[in-house]
Amino acid sequence: xxxxxxxxxxxxxxxxxxxxxxxxxxxxxxxxxxxxxxxxxxxxxxxxxxxxxxxxxxxxxxxxxxxxxxxxxxxxxxxxxxxxxxxxxxxxxxxxxxxxxxxxxxxxxxxxxxxxxxxxxxxxxxxxxxxxxxxxxxxxx
Amino acid sequence: xxxxxxxxxxxxxxxxxxxxxxxxxxxxxxxxxxxxxxxxxxxxxxxxxxxxxxxxxxxxxxxxxxxxxxxxxxxxxxxxxxxxxxxxxxxxxxxxxxxxxxxxxxxxxxxxxxxxxxxxxxxxxxxxxxxxxxxxxxxxxxxxxxxxxxxxxxxxxxxxxxxxxxxxxxxxxxxxxxxxxxxxxxxxxxxxxxxxxxxxxxxxxxxxxxxxxxxxxxxxxxxxxxxxxxxxxxxxxxxxxxxxxxxxxxxxxxxxxxxxxxxxxxxxxxxxxxxxxxxxxxxxxxxxxxxx
Numbered sequence: 001x002x003x004x005x006x007x008x009x010x011x012x013x014x015x016x017x018x019x020x021x022x023x024x025x026x027x028x029x030x031x032x033x034x035x036x037x038x039x040x041x042x043x044x045x046x047x048x049x050x051x052x053x054x055x056x057x058x059x060x061x062x063x064x065x066x067x068x069x070x071x072x073x074x075x076x077x078x079x080x081x082x083x084x085x086x087x088x089x090x091x092x093x094x095x096x097x098x099x100x101x102x103x104x105x106x107x108x109x110x111x112x113x114x115x116x117x118x119x120x121x122x123x124x125x126x127x128x129x130x131x132x133x134x135x136x137x138x139x140x141x
Numbered sequence: 142x143x144x145x146x147x148x149x150x151x152x153x154x155x156x157x158x159x160x161x162x163x164x165x166x167x168x169x170x171x172x173x174x175x176x177x178x179x180x181x182x183x184x185x186x187x188x189x190x191x192x193x194x195x196x197x198x199x200x201x202x203x204x205x206x207x208x209x210x211x212x213x214x215x216x217x218x219x220x221x222x223x224x225x226x227x228x229x230x231x232x233x234x235x236x237x238x239x240x241x242x243x244x245x246x247x248x249x250x251x252x253x254x255x256x257x258x259x260x261x262x263x264x265x266x267x268x269x270x271x272x273x274x275x276x277x278x279x280x281x282x283x284x285x286x287x288x289x290x291x292x293x294x295x296x297x298x299x300x301x302x303x304x305x306x307x308x309x310x311x312x313x314x315x316x317x318x319x320x321x322x323x324x325x326x327x328x329x330x331x332x333x334x335x336x337x338x339x340x341x342x343x344x345x346x347x348x349x350x351x352x353x354x355x356x357x358x359x360x361x362x363x364x365x366x367x368x369x370x371x372x373x374x375x376x377x378x379x380x381x382x383x384x385x386x387x388x389x390x391x392x393x394x395x396x397x398x399x400x401x402x403x404x405x406x407x408x409x410x411x412x413x414x415x416x417x418x419x420x421x422x423x424x425x426x427x428x429x430x431x432x433x
Contacts, residue, residue, distance in 0.1 A: 035303070036369075036411045043300055043423055090419075119299075120419045123412040 036123045041130055044084060047118045048132070054112075062108040066136055074101040076136060082113065083129040090117045096129070242430040245321040245362035246270065246279075246292060247371070247421075248301045249396060249403045254282070256302075256374055256392060257361030257428050259290040265430035272298045272321075272426035279428065285395045287347055288376040289361075289387045292428070300423040302363055303404045304389050305370040310349060312341040317365045317417035318351065318375050318386065320358030321427045324418055332416025337364070339372075340383065348385040349373035355384060363425060365417045369410035 052059055069075030077098070085093040095113045099106045122128070244261030248254070255270070262268055268279040275298065282291040310316070315335035319327065327333055337353035349364060349372055356378075364373035364386045373386030396403050411420055 035406055035408050036415075039300060039303075039369075039410050046299060119423050120411075121415060123415070125412065 034123070034125075037126045040118075040120065040122055040126065041132070043120055044086070044118050044130060045132060047116065048082070048113055048134070051112050051115055052109075058108050058111050062105060062112060065102060065105045065108070069102070069105075070136075076100055076105070079133055079135050081131055081133045083131050084113070085129045086118065086122045088121050088124070090119055090121050092116070092118070240432045242432065243322065243358050244360040244428045244430070245358060245375070245425050246428040247361075247363045247425040248297045248299060250301050250401055251297050253294045253296045254396075254401050255279070255292050255294065255426070255428070256363075256396070257290055257292060258374065258376055259284050259288045260377075261360045261428055262290045262292055262430055264432065266433045267431040268292060269429045269431065270294050270298075270426045271429060283395070283399050285387075285391075287387050287391055287395075289374050289392055289395055291396065291399055291401065298426060300420075301404060302371045302424045303369070303406050303410050304393055305366070305368070305372065306405045306407050308349075308372055308389050309407070310339045310366060310372050312339060314339040314366065316351065316367075316372060317421060318353060318355055318359060318362050318373075318384070319418065319421060320355065320362060321422070321425050322358050324422045324425075327418045328416070328422060332418040334414075334417055335367075337384065343383070345385065347388060347391055348376065349388045351384040351386060352382055353384040354382055358427075359384075361428060363421060365421055367413070367417075368408070369415070369417065369420050370406070 052062065066076050080097055083096040085095075087093045092114045095110060097109070100109075242261060242265075244258055246255040246257035246261070249256050262279075262281055263284060265281075268281065270277050270279045270292075277294045277298075279292045279294045282293050284290045316337050316339060317333060317335045318337055319333075337351045337355065340350040340352045343350045351364065351373075355362070355375065359375050360377070362375040363371045364375060366372045371389060371392070373388045374392050376385045376387050378384050393403065393405070411417075
């Protein structure tokens with residue numbers, strides 16, 4: 001049985017912090033953002049990678065769906081922007097991303113990204129949500 | 142340093158596939174065994190890295206004398222995991238391992254390079270990095286003249302540490318340094334801002350001197366300042382509450398000399414109220430040295 005592994009690539013150039021809905025988006029250049037924000041974003045990226053690559057039912061199912069449908073009309077988009085809100089205890093409160101054509105895959109990814117604790121509290125002054133752009137690069141080990 | 146002289150036999154199965162989970166299980170059992178032995182038997186304090194027997198005393202004496210320049214890594218016998226094994230000698234398998242040494246290491250870049258204490262990884266038959274239920278083999282890249290070493294695993298697990306461009310530690314600054322294995326219970330209680338203080342009463346050109354009561358397993362742990370920057374790498378204890386850490390300047394020179402592109406910044410890497418214990422957990426891992 002092949003074990004497939006997902007790699008998520010975070011582009012810090014596309015890391016965007018926005019204020020509350022209804023306001024114009026505040027595009028914060030990551031290089032101008034406090035280092036504590038960038039460090040926390042890197043940690044969230046790492047956790048999301050780990051959770052998608054985990055060897056468990058939902059993650060395996062999601063990765064298989066990506067493999068089977070990549071490049072197809074009903075498959076996943078080449079890039080995916082995930083907006084993530086994190087609680088003060090480091091748990092993921094909610095995530096938002098464009099739905100896939102497959103409702104099951106959408107729900108699987110939502111389940112995966114909300115399943116754990118990133119391990120640190122977000123900096124209290126950090127604007128949320130974090131907007132993280134990912135590309136899914138599945139490869140055989 | 143407590144050393145048990147029990148020789149583990151038929152241990153080849155321990156260190157193969159699925160090592161991470163077995164190590165975790167093994168640690169608790171070994172811990173109980175070690176406690177029982179300390180309570181009943183003479184305890185030998187042996188600096189195996191140097192191959193020199195330092196002393197041998199009863200438990201109470203050993204505890205007092207352990208304060209004299211002891212590294213914070215504990216040798217533990219590896220538990221026999223498999224009840225039955227073929228009697229044939231498997232020449233293709235790695236050599237049997239009789240003792241293990243647990244310390245702490247931390248990531249210094251995004252390529253899997255880690256810093257730890259030299260004595261925690263010197264003369265090992267095999268080195269294993271364990272973090273959050275995962276275990277990967279590591280290799281030694283370089284050993285420094287001071288008590289630090291550069292090791293490498295295939296990829297960084299968590300965050301990479303950030304070093305200060307210029308050390309700003311002054312007397313009585315609160316810092317944080319702890320063994321990786323002791324972080325988990327600490328995090329369960331909300332973490333910690335600091336557990337040690339910078340001590341400038343003792344001048345040492347190469348080391349950061351700390352007032353701290355950290356103990357076994359802390360060798361190689363990062364010393365985090367209030368900004369979340371690494372000010373040193375824990376080396377050894379000199380008195381019951383004095384700890385030496387190789388300072389950041391020496392650590393950076395060592396990394397640069399071996400082509401490691403580490404991150405430097407003088408700005409805070411975490412908010413002022415954030416737990417340094419949590420950041421330590423994000424950048425560090427347990428390093429296990431398996432010795433023949």
